[in-house]
Amino acid sequence: MGAAASRFPPNSRYHGIATATLTLPDGRQVAYLRRRFVPQPETLALLYTVRVAEGDRLDNMAATHLGDPELFWRIGDANAAVRPDELTEEVGRELRITLPEGIPGIENG
Template sequence: MASTEPYESALDQIPGAHPYPRSSRYHDAEIGVHVRADGTEVRYAKRRLLPPIDRNTSAEDTTTHTVSSGERPDHLGQRYFGDPDQWWQIADANPVVDPRELTDEPGREIDVPVPGVFPGAGHAR
């Protein structure tokens, strides 16, 4: 069976084909429609719920990264996923409210998901 990947990538370039590109954390989020009193429709991404973090994951499921001074979440996305916009995968694998918490404390150890282990990790979403 032929891969649909080239066709799906092409759809990302067509305005309106997808509300969010496949690399976005919101690509699979359900889209809601709010209708204003004047009948105008406003589209929005519904809440994106994360699966609970399983603290019993094995060493093969994550890589531990020790934060260095001056690092940012986008630096980690580039380093581990080859795309600075993929920082959200690291944020999703750690118990943080604000992604800046990932790198605000040099010496902190954070989990970096191994592609294919966590939902969405290792493939565009």
């Protein structure tokens, strides 16, 4: 196995993802980041939903709702986005704002 992925800050989607090493046929070793598995949106605890307004950008929405513009990828994960930039193309679209993966929410009811 490779070294721990501590090179990535806590707000990175790659934080906690392990690295591995591949030995090439010529003997050189190449370090690489292991695959990140995107969580299923329904497994993420919902905080609330928001509607896209004219001119919204995902980084600004992340800053407003998650406190950090670099957490835009969490909005993408929460809404099953293959291309997160498409999430703000439709004014009025409802977006899920969720807790991070592995953090349970409070059950309603």
